[in-house]
Amino acid sequence: xxxxxxxxxxxxxxxSEYNKxxxxxxKNASLLTAFDRMEYQIVNDDSKETLLKICDIILxxxxxxxxxxxxxxxxxxxxxxxxxxxxxxxxxxxxKLDKKLFLFGGKEEFEDGSLYQYVEDTKDV
Numbered sequence: 001x002x003x004x005x006x007x008x009x010x011x012x013x014x015x016s017e018y019n020k021x022x023x024x025x026x027k028n029a030s031l032l033t034a035f036d037r038m039e040y041q042i043v044n045d046d047s048k049e050t051l052l053k054i055c056d057i058i059l060x061x062x063x064x065x066x067x068x069x070x071x072x073x074x075x076x077x078x079x080x081x082x083x084x085x086x087x088x089x090x091x092x093x094x095x096k097l098d099k100k101l102f103l104f105g106g107k108e109e110f111e112d113g114s115l116y117q118y119v120e121d122t123k124d125v
Contacts, residue, residue, distance in 0.1 A: 033112050033114035034062075034063055034105065034108075034109040034110065034111075034112050034114050034115050035063075035114035035115055035117070035118050036114070037061075037062045037063070037109075038062060038063040038064065038065055038103075038105075038109075038115070039057050039062055039063070039064050039065070040064075040065045040066075040067075041053075041054055041057075041064055041065070041066045041067070042066075042067045042069075042070065043066055043067065043068045043070060043071055043076070043079070044070050044071070045070075045071065046071050046075035046076075046078065046079060050079075051079050051082055051083070054066060054079075054083060054104070055082070055083060055086045058083070058086050058087060058090060058092070058104055058105070058106060059086065059090070059106075061106065061108060061109065062105075062109065063103060063104060063105035063106075063109045063115055064103070064104045064105070065097075065101070065102075065103050066083075066101070066102050066103075066104065067100060067101050068080075068100040068101070068102070069099075069100045069101075076100060080102070083104055086104075087104050087105070087106065090105075090106030090107060090108075091106065091107040092104065092105050092106040092107050092109065092110070093105060093107075093110055095119050097119065097122050103115065103118070103119065
């Protein structure tokens, strides 16, 4: 009598719940990671339009890598405060990758692990 049993080999590929949900959207939807869908934004001004554009991207289910180098610190802090509220509403996370470089994403965007891997990879640089 042994404690270990042989497992039967499975011929089908199983996806996580996250990928099953995304696969419904299209044939190749499950092949894209959250990192692949991430949008990059260089913030050139502190206008309401720029702020709402970043928030709309987050609310649409994509992560945003935003660079605030081109605006002053006070304006960047005001924008960060507002964006933080949107991320909080999506139960997401914010990572500061550099002095004025931030990664924003909702809870679902971090589930596949690709954004966490990106954050870890940027720490090594």
